[in-house]
Amino acid sequence: MTDAPIDLAKTGSEKPIVGRSLWKDALLRLRRNKAAVASACVLILVALAGIFGPMISPHPYDRVYPQYVRAPASLEAYPREEAIIPAFERAMARTRLDIGEIDVEGSVVRVSISSEDPLDPRIVRYIDRSDLFSNARIEDLAADERTGVLAADVHRVRFPFGTDANGRDLLARIFIGIRVSLAIGVLASFMALVLGVTYGATAGYLGGRVDNVMMRIVDILYSLPFIFFVILLVVFFGRSFVLIFIAIGLTEWLDMARIVRGQTLTIKRQEYVEAAQALGVSSWGILRRHVIPNTLGPVIVFVTLLVPKAILLESLLSFLGLGVQEPLTSLGMLISDGASNMRGASWLLIYPAVTLTAILFALNFLGDGLRDALDPKDR
Structure with missing residues (x-):
């Protein structure tokens, strides 16, 4: 007595053999190289x-x-806090006004100003000419226009790798x-x-x-x-x-x-x-x-x-x-x-x-x- 032949196509046990090219084999070998x-x-x-x-x-x-020639690499923004006030003083010296104490709050610097004559709004040009400051404006101007507060935005930049x-x-x-x-x-x-x-x-x-x-x-x-x-x-x-x-x-x-x-x-x-x-x-x-x-x-x-x-x-x-x-x-x-x-x-x-x-x-x-x-x- 002999066993009946088994039809592999009907049983579904036969699986197609998928070949692999030499390029795919090389890619697999390359992936194993960490x-x-x-x-x-x-x-x-x-x-x-x-x-x-x-x-x-x-x-x-x-x-x-x-102003930042060969600045060292740093994650801290330029200009540094200790450099803002001297730079602002140099810019204010051109206005020939009486200035008070300079205050730095974040990216804004303010100083009280006074003059014997009414303040000329064009004095903000002396500040805007600086590469460190922008958007200079006069705030809290008095009624006689002789005293007020001059404010400007500090242009901060970062150089992680320096200059x-x-x-x-x-x-x-x-x-x-x-x-x-x-x-x-x-x-x-x-x-x-x-x-x-x-x-x-x-x-x-x-x-x-x-x-x-x-x-x-x-x-x-x-x-x-x-x-x-x-x-x-x-x-x-x-x-x-x-x-x-x-x-x-x-x-x-x-x-x-x-x-x-x-x-x-x-x-x-x-x-x-x-x-x-x-x-x-x-x-x-x-x-x-x-x-x-x-x-x-x-x-x-x-x-x-x-x-x-x-x-x-x-x-x-x-x-x-x-x-x-x-x-x-x-x-x-x-x-x-x-x-x-x-x-x-x-x-x-x-x-x-x-x-x-x-x-x-x-x-x-x-x-x-x-x-x-x-x-x-x-x-």
Whole structure:
């Protein structure tokens, strides 16, 4: 006696097997790397600060506060209580009135005034001309118009990271510096990615004499000194944001081209590439469909390491005075300014340096995580 066959379709016990691509497997491996995930979160926060920070900052990055030159970092509002009364006394000295005791209540300062002649309402102009006070007015004016109370609003501002040597808010300038440095790093890396992948894949796939000629051109470009190349560009075209990432991108694609060429030499010998050639697929179709997609693993890892390299090169150029022009700034320019004011205003060096260090560490940890996740030996 034999058992009747069981129809699995009717019982519903058969479940479809869902496959998992290599990219999904790499993503799961990356998620298990806590350092890489934390670095990705840090980079997202820094990028958001660079994008939206200048928009929500209470101070424009190029606004100068002459009365707050190299003001120390503090959560307390400026001007300080002990500085309001002397500044108000200096402003009142121009009115040539008899003044009493100055009283400060919150953001309003008041003083009793008197004169032998009737008070001229235009005296409030002397107070409004000051950068510290605004909305000056005469209150409690007597019937004979010779005595009263002069009141004014104190313009209070906060500088959590202090101000620079020109009196500009350092926090707002760090925000714009993050935007410029990340933009140059990403754009230069994208330019190097496009040039390097296209050039290296073409040289490796065609091979032979074409490969030799193309790679000798790369060797010649390697011999050109980077700083000399940038100086020539600056002399002919002037300093600009676009020039910086073009200069970095035109020099950093050489490493990308060599990496992609080496991967292409291995991939073009695979069976699926030979099958595509036998089916009559064009060389461009094979490069676009088979060769380039299979080189993306090492390329992605290299890009995560190329972005911090581009940021460091931009910082070097800014430190040497070849970077972006004022009032625009970058983290490299802020560090250069901080180094020249390190003894008297250490916060001008500390905050930009910590920001740049955090970005570089996060990019390197993320690159290490991607390298481990995309390594085929660890699958």
